[in-house]
Amino acid sequence: MSLFDGYNFEDEILTTARTEQFSKLFCEVEHCREDEQKQKIEEMNGLIDEMNKEEFKSVFTEKLFDTIDKMIEEKKLSLESAILLLKHVGYCKVLKKIFLYSFDDSSLSKRMREMMIDENEKKKEINEKIITDHCECYLYLKDRTISRLPYACVTCLLKDALKKDETEEAQKEVEMALLALGNIGYWEMKRELYLNEITEIIKYHQEHQNLTQLAYQSAWQFLMNRFSNDKSLEEVIVNELHFAREATKALEDLSKSVDWKKKEEGKGEREVKEVLVIERWINDIFCFLYSNTLWNEEIAGLLYSIVQVFQASRDNYPDARCRCLYSLRSAVEKRKVKIDDLLKSGAIGIFLEEMKQSTLINFSIVQSLSLLSKISERLKEKKDDEKEEEERKAMKRKIFEKLEEEGCEDCIESFHKMFFFSMENIMMLCY
Structure with missing residues (x-):
C-alpha cells in the first residue's frame, strides 16, 4: 500500500506544468534509494525556484508537510533528504515573501521542534549539525511567533555564521545561518548569548566585505530584533557599528542594480532578490528609527536614502513604497529627529506630493x-x-x-x- 493512498494532489494543487512535475517527483521519492532521493529532490528544488506564490502555496499545504513527517517516521524518506528539501522550501518561502501557516499546524513542525529540544537536552555532546539543520528549516518555515527556542540553536547558527571561508559553498552556509537568525523575530535573549558574535560578524564584513547582501542584512535584522526589547544596545548600534551609515550604503548600492521602471514580474531572479533585500533593509530602518533616541549626521543621511528609494519605487513597487512611508513616519514621531533634516532630505516634500496626487x-x-x-x-x-x-x-x-x-x-x-x-x-x- 502506497504512503500516498488517499492523498489526492489534484484536489489541493493549482495544476500547472511545474506543480504536476513536482507532484510526480514527490510521489516517486518513497520508492528510491537515498542517492536517487537526493537527485529527485534537486529536481524538485529547481521547480520550486520557478514557482510563483500561488503555485507555492497550493503545493506546500499542511497535508503535504504531514506526509513528509510520515515518510520520515516510516523511513521512506531519509532525514538528510528531507532537510535538503525543507531548507530549500524555507529559503524560497522567505525570498518570495510567502506566509505559510500550513507548516505551523503540521506534525512535521512538532517533530522538528521536539528534535531540536531533545538534542539540546541530551547529556552527551550536542550534535551541532542536527540542531543547525533543524533550526534553519524550522525558522524559515514557521510564521507564528516563537514562544521558546533552545539556546543551542542560536549558538550553533552563530558558529556557522562566523565562518570566514569565502568559497561559494561557505558563503551559502553563512547566508543560510544568518537568514535563519534574522527570522527568529523579537524573542528575548541575554546579550551574552549573541552580542560578541554578531558584533564580530558585522565588523568583519565592514572590513572585508565577505558576506552576501542578504546575509549582511540578515545579521542586522537579528540585531534589530534584539534592539526592540533591549534599548541598552543603542550605543553599540549607533556609534560602534554605525547602522545608519551601513544601511545608507546598502540602499545606495542595491538601488544602482535595480531597474525601477520595470515591474517586478518582468525582472530576472537577481534583480527581484535585490529589491527584496532593499525592502528588508527598510524594515530594519523602521525598527531602528522607532527604537533609537540618539541622533547624528549619519542618521540624517539615512533619511535622504529612504526618500530616494520611495521615489524610485513609487510606480512599480508598492511594498517598498509603503515600507518607506512607515519608516519616515517613525522618524517624524521621534523627537530627536530634526524637522530641518526632514525638510532637507525631501521627506516633507514627498508627503506633500502624495497629498496633491489624489483627491481619494x-x-x-x-x-x-x-x-x-x-x-x-x-x-x-x-x-x-x-x-x-x-x-x-x-x-x-x-x-x-x-x-x-x-x-x-x-x-x-x-x-x-x-x-x-x-x-x-x-x-x-x-x-
Missing part, C-alpha cells in the same frame, strides 16, 4: 496627513529658550513656504472638511 483617500494620503500632523504638533510647542523659540518660528515659516510652493493649501482645506479633527494641526501651519 488611500494609504499614502492617510500616512502623509498623519505625518504632517505630527510635524505640526511639534512646531506648535513654544520654547522657553529664546534661541530655540526663534528657530521654531523660522522652521514654521519654512514649512509654510513649502506648502505655498507646492500649492497645497487648497488640498489641505479639502481634506480638512473630511477629517476635521486629524487635520486641525495641519491647518495651523497655514496661519
